[in-house]
Amino acid sequence: MIRKILTLRNVxxxxxxxxxxxxxxxxxxxxxxxxxGYETPLFLELDPLVAIASFLTSWTVYKGLALSLFVIIGxxxxxxxxxxxxxxxxxxxxxxxxLFARMRAVDAAELNSYxxxxxxxxxxxALFLVLAxxxxxxxxxxxxxPFVTRSFTTSVFPAANYGRSWLYLKQPLFNGGTLLGLIxxxxxxxxxxxxxxxxxVLCPLGALLGLFSRKPLLxxxxxxxxxxxxxxxxxHCHGGCNPHSELRITECHVCMNCIEDCPxxxxxxxxxxxxxxxxxxxxxxxxxxIESVLTxxxxxxxxxxxxxxxxxxxxxxxxxxxSITEKDFLRRCIKCGQCMKVCPTNVIQPxxxxxxxxxxxxxxxxxxxxxxxxxxxxxGHICPTGAxxxxxxxxxxxxxxxxxxxxxxxxxxxxGRCLPWAMNTDCIVCEEVCPTSPKAxxxxxxxVQLRNGMTKVLKRPFIDPTLCNGCGICENKCPIRDHAAxxxxxxxxxxxxxxxxxxxx
Amino acid sequence: xxxxxxxREPQIxxxxxxxxxxxxxxxxxxxxxxxxxxxxxxxxxxxxxxILTFKDYRTGENNVYPHLAVVHGKDAEKMVRAAIDxxxxxxxxxxxxxKVLLKxxxxxxxxxxxxxxxxxxxxxxxxxxxxEARASEVWVTDVSVNDPYRCFARSGIEDAxxxxxxKIKLASENDFVLTDLKGESLKVxxxxxxxxxxxxxxxxxxxxxxxxxxxxxxxxxxxxSLGGQRNRLHQDINTSIADLATAIRPTxxxxxxxxxxxxxxxxxxxxxxxxxxxxxxxxxxxxxAETYGIRFLDLKAEDIPFIAIAEKRGIGTSDLxxxxxxxxxx
Numbered sequence: 001m002i003r004k005i006l007t008l009r010n011v012x013x014x015x016x017x018x019x020x021x022x023x024x025x026x027x028x029x030x031x032x033x034x035x036x037g038y039e040t041p042l043f044l045e046l047d048p049l050v051a052i053a054s055f056l057t058s059w060t061v062y063k064g065l066a067l068s069l070f071v072i073i074g075x076x077x078x079x080x081x082x083x084x085x086x087x088x089x090x091x092x093x094x095x096x097x098x099l100f101a102r103m104r105a106v107d108a109a110e111l112n113s114y115x116x117x118x119x120x121x122x123x124x125x126a127l128f129l130v131l132a133x134x135x136x137x138x139x140x141x142x143x144x145x146p147f148v149t150r151s152f153t154t155s156v157f158p159a160a161n162y163g164r165s166w167l168y169l170k171q172p173l174f175n176g177g178t179l180l181g182l183i184x185x186x187x188x189x190x191x192x193x194x195x196x197x198x199x200x201v202l203c204p205l206g207a208l209l210g211l212f213s214r215k216p217l218l219x220x221x222x223x224x225x226x227x228x229x230x231x232x233x234x235x236h237c238h239g240g241c242n243p244h245s246e247l248r249i250t251e252c253h254v255c256m257n258c259i260e261d262c263p264x265x266x267x268x269x270x271x272x273x274x275x276x277x278x279x280x281x282x283x284x285x286x287x288x289x290i291e292s293v294l295t296x297x298x299x300x301x302x303x304x305x306x307x308x309x310x311x312x313x314x315x316x317x318x319x320x321x322x323s324i325t326e327k328d329f330l331r332r333c334i335k336c337g338q339c340m341k342v343c344p345t346n347v348i349q350p351x352x353x354x355x356x357x358x359x360x361x362x363x364x365x366x367x368x369x370x371x372x373x374x375x376x377x378x379x380g381h382i383c384p385t386g387a388x389x390x391x392x393x394x395x396x397x398x399x400x401x402x403x404x405x406x407x408x409x410x411x412x413x414x415x416g417r418c419l420p421w422a423m424n425t426d427c428i429v430c431e432e433v434c435p436t437s438p439k440a441x442x443x444x445x446x447x448v449q450l451r452n453g454m455t456k457v458l459k460r461p462f463i464d465p466t467l468c469n470g471c472g473i474c475e476n477k478c479p480i481r482d483h484a485a486x487x488x489x490x491x492x493x494x495x496x497x498x499x500x501x502x503x504x505x
Numbered sequence: 506x507x508x509x510x511x512x513r514e515p516q517i518x519x520x521x522x523x524x525x526x527x528x529x530x531x532x533x534x535x536x537x538x539x540x541x542x543x544x545x546x547x548x549x550x551x552x553x554x555x556i557l558t559f560k561d562y563r564t565g566e567n568n569v570y571p572h573l574a575v576v577h578g579k580d581a582e583k584m585v586r587a588a589i590d591x592x593x594x595x596x597x598x599x600x601x602x603x604k605v606l607l608k609x610x611x612x613x614x615x616x617x618x619x620x621x622x623x624x625x626x627x628x629x630x631x632x633x634x635x636x637e638a639r640a641s642e643v644w645v646t647d648v649s650v651n652d653p654y655r656c657f658a659r660s661g662i663e664d665a666x667x668x669x670x671x672k673i674k675l676a677s678e679n680d681f682v683l684t685d686l687k688g689e690s691l692k693v694x695x696x697x698x699x700x701x702x703x704x705x706x707x708x709x710x711x712x713x714x715x716x717x718x719x720x721x722x723x724x725x726x727x728x729x730s731l732g733g734q735r736n737r738l739h740q741d742i743n744t745s746i747a748d749l750a751t752a753i754r755p756t757x758x759x760x761x762x763x764x765x766x767x768x769x770x771x772x773x774x775x776x777x778x779x780x781x782x783x784x785x786x787x788x789x790x791x792x793x794a795e796t797y798g799i800r801f802l803d804l805k806a807e808d809i810p811f812i813a814i815a816e817k818r819g820i821g822t823s824d825l826x827x828x829x830x831x832x833x834x835x
Contacts, residue, residue, distance in 0.1 A: 033654040165677035169653060224513035306765055345653035374774070375614050375659065419740065429736045431716055433650060438768075443716065459717065477650070479736045 008256035008269065015085045016094070022372050024087040025151055028167070030341045032378060039064070041338055041384040043088065043145050048072045048212075049125075049205040050146070050334055053139040054385050056132040057331035062386045072212055079216040080209040083199055084238045084253040089144035090199050090206075094238060097191030109234040111195055114242045114283075118200045118251060122284045123292040125207035130296030135327070136303060136310075136358055140334035140381030142204050148184075150337035150361060154350055155181030157341075173369055174340070175349040180361075200240050200251070210250035214282055218269060219261070220252055226266035233258035233267060243267060247279045308356020313499035315489035316354045316367040318409045318470065321372060322380035322391045324474030332387035335361040339379035339388060347472065348379060363388075363409065367472030367488055372408060374435035374471055379393040410492040410501075411440070411463050417485035420460040424448050428459050430474035430486050440467035441474060441486075465492060465502055509664035547734055556683045556693055561626050562706040562756040563789065564598055571831035573788040573797060578835035581763055581785070583628035587835045588787035589634060598639040598757045599705055606703035607631060607645045607671070608755075610711050610726050611662050613772055614651040620764035620779045622660035623711045623774055627761045627785065629665030631707060636670050642771075643671035647729045674699050681732040687749025690741045695703075695732040700753075708755040712762045712782075712798045714770030718742045721771050722798040723758045723791050724750045745775065750791055758794045760786040765801040792821025793828055822832070 023043055030040045045064035048071050055061055060484055071082055083090045128139040135403060140146040154174040154440035155410060159181065161167040174180070185349065186236040190197035199206050222233075236258075241251035243258040259267045304310060309317040310330050320339055323329055340348045347370030350361040363379075365372060374397070380390040391406060398405030411430075415421040420428065434441040443459040450456055463486075470488050491501050517525070574591035576584040589595055599605055603728040609623035617625055628645060634641045645666045649656040654673050659661040663673050681695035700706065710726035718725060718737055728735065728747040762784040766773045773779065782801050788794045792815050796806050806812050806823040816823050 032652070033658065047581060056744050163679070165679060169675055344655055373655060375613055376655065384732075425740050426717065426742065427739050428717055429739050432771060434737070435772050435774060437773060437778060439772075477736050478740075479734065481734065 005339050007260055009260045012085055012254075012256050016091045019086045020088050020091045023148075024152075027149065027157070027341060030382065031168075032342070032344045032376070034343070035378075040342075041336075042067070043264050044149065044334070044336055044338065044384040045410060046086070047070050047143065047145040047205060047221060048075075048141055049143050049208050050385065052208065052262050053128060053132040053137055053143075053467040054332060054334070056129060057135050057137050058328070060386075062332075062384075064384055071209075075209050075212040075216065079249070079252055079254045080206070080213040080239070081254050082209055083203075083206055084255040087144055087199075087205075089148040089203075090196070090238075090253070091316070092148065093188060093191055093196055093198050096188050097195050101192055101195065105232075108236070109231045112234045112237040112240050114240050114248050114251060115200075116283075118240060119284050119288065120201050121203050122282075123288055125200060125204040126289055126292040126398050127296045127299075128204055130293050131300055134296070134300040135331050136300055137331055138358070139204060139359070140336060142202060142333065144198070144203055144205050145335045146336035149341075150335060150350070151180055153337040153341040155184060170346065172346045175366060176352045177350075180350065196238055196240070199238075199253075208223065210282065213252070214250055216249070217455070218271065219249055219279075220247055220254065220267060221257060221267055221272050222247065223266040223268070223273060223275045224277050225275040227262075227277075228264055228265045228266075230263065231265060232261045235261050239312075240365075241371060246277055248283065249279050250282045265358075303356070303358050306356055309354075309359050310356060313490060314355060314388035315491070316364065317359065318349070318367075318472070318488060318490045319493070319495065320348055320363055320365065320379040320388050321377065321396055321406045321408050322389045323387060323408075323495055324389060325497075329362070329387050329495075330358055332385045333362045334385055334387075336384065337361070337363075338382045338384065339363050342378045342382045343370065344376060344378070345373055345476075346369050347476075352473075365472060365488075367475035368484065369476075371473040371476035372469075372471040373470075374473075404494070405436075407469045407494045409472070409488045409490045410465050410468050410490045411470065411472070411474050411486050413461060413463060414485045414487065415481050416460070417483070418458060419479070419485070422458060422460050422485075424450060424458060425486050426458065427479065428461050429479060431459075431461055433473045433477045435473060436467050437471060440464045440469070461486075465470055468492075508757060554683055556685050557696075558685050558687070558774075559696075559700065559703055559752050559754075559755045562704075563754050564705075564756060567593065567597065569593070570597075572790055572828040573626060573786060573793055573825075573830045574833065575830060576785045576787075576833045576835055577783055578785075579783060580835070581624055581761075582630040583835045584763075584783075584785040585630035585759065585787075586634065587833055588785050589631075589757075591831050591833060592789075595634040595638040598707075599635050599640050599641040599784050602641045603638075603704040604642045604644065604702065605635045605640045605705045605707060605756075606674075606699050607643065607707045607709055608637075608726060608729060608759075609645065609662055609709040610713075610721075610729065611645075611647040611653075611656045612650045612729060613657040613812065614659055615773065616659055617661045617763070618776060618779070619773050620711060620766040620776070621713070621770075622656065622662065623709050624761045624763045625661035625665035627759065627763065628662050628709055629669040631759060632666055632669035632671035635707075640705075643669075644674040644699055644703060645671050646674040646676070646697060648676070648732055649729075650695055676732070678732070686751060686752035688744070690744040691738070691748040691752070693835050694735070697730050697732065700721055700730055705756040706753070709757040710758070710760055710798075711764075711766070712760060712801050713766040713773070714768055714802055716770070718746060718811065720799050720802050720804055723760055723795045724811060724815065727755075736816055743810040743814060746811040747754055747818065747820075749821050750811075750815050751818055755791065756789075758788060758791055760794055760798050762786060762798060762801055767802060784805040790828070792816055792823050793825065795821075796823040796825060797830070 238255035615621035
């Protein structure tokens, strides 16, 4: 009885359910009022592609990313287990795909056979690794862990919260969230036509783990003496790795379905037997591989000869406090969206083209949505790659000796829109909410003559650029709702030596 | 040559024809009725939203006790207890099974020492007194300016409230209820829903400097009941504050002047802006309490227009000489 329930397939299912749930819980915990020292970026840290690509850009294995060694070593021993046992993206694709695509056995055998299309992911990987070697970390666009973290943070969780407020007190809004949601839905929708489309065709992490699983110690073996060529093993195959013939070992997710499906007990997992079938090596075309590498070689200088945040400071590219210089930032940021999830005010947003193509979905601050909370340093502590360095509150506010406060930008008044300046109306909300002490926003009292000849005493605000840390609460709380009369731009940010305006600062 | 696609439509009987004709007429009639019923000259049909008003949270007049109790001391809980005992004890204000709403100032992500929020010890003491007066529930709420979770956690108010047996209540955007303040500047505003669910309201402000209104104490603390685009209130701040004090009549006001933020208000942030005054003031008269509180900021009642407006409207008395003020040391 127990042997019947506790099959290898069911053990895998239990692991998959556990890890998917763990992923969702850890992401749910990623917020100020719930985190209590949990390792919330765990899945990103387990991701060897993040570790290796960011190693190529900057020659370090940053803190928690060392955990990815477990996955690499595990893959060398037991094969590409990550994809169907651990990876939330793979599990979501598998579950939803099998819910909506009911196939006849003959179609399943056809769809689950290996296809030349599956080589594509290796070319994607080659392109990303070449870009990384030059110093541009684009792997987060398609790496499944950042992809699924970003999609959940910016679209799935906010949509689940809409109208109910059970996940967030304030409905989160994300810049281009619909686009991110549609891309996620599109990937899942593709499983209607080809099971595990993402994992088999596109996933660069799958490709990387494929490379590590070229000769694993333990693998799936088919006994040629027992096999009757019925192809039932293809019925539920996750990887599309041809267990019915010479197994494509680099494609195998060790999902164990073929073992359970074989009516002849011809398939086993472990060490080979004398009657075990031969296996196929990694299948890539050398020409296509060289093409992908050359694409990277051409693309990098193209991206770096564009007017973008990597080449020239951009006024809307206000990075979270603790962010490293822009060139290094683009070497480290994997666009995973953890900082966006943890930010209590929702100010951290995925950039569209504000930072240029290279900066797509990297975090920027949009002060109309939120503002940088003065005493908050959560984003730096959650960042798994060190694109945002962890600051203490004292470091951020410049309260430890010999240190200045961390500036992320500077606020400027638009006197044509500011109520006291343009319309002789009392306001100075910006001064009220300015968090520094003494306040960076100060005021002078003017006697102004009104249209009807009367005089009025009015307080008009000014900025002290040396005190302003660019937090943007003034812009956020400005009553001119659509386009605030005080706005923060990135000038003066601590992390940049170029983006400065004041001589003595 | 006949068509190869030669599947023919079956002939229908008289009975079938009549049935079909009847159902077609029925559909046509239903369409006309739908058009008639829903015909409108307005592009969008709106259901009328109910607009509430504030209840009067005060309990009956009582001239036996002093108007204001002012307590000086070191231990916040003892001071609060002494102050409320001096004006009749919590039993005068809270009856058994009341739902009591406490409104401290928890607007800012600051620590207690920085005096930007109400002292958590004062809030905790009042929660305890309410529970001792057999209130069924004690809720502590505010509509914070900074992130509410951070404000309540870092101000220490969340911890103090929970320890004393109260609950923190935070409203999400869609919970706010449209309420008519019937003021000169403030008409219909979204208001935190708990004000309509509670039976009693205890206002627990802290004494702070404010650049535009000069001070933010008991009357301006009521600003934290509003949601929506409340930053517009600054454009007519004195009338707005007086309107708030007219619309919302708390059961009791307990002013926390244990620490006073004298400069850089209302946010503060620097300990050098804070002076230790070790005082708690309790009373029903909002204007009198406010007037007592401004001395810590070196202000006089005539400097502050909203006190004059409120007094003219009969909200309270600013001339403390006319009132019975009891000063106690504990």
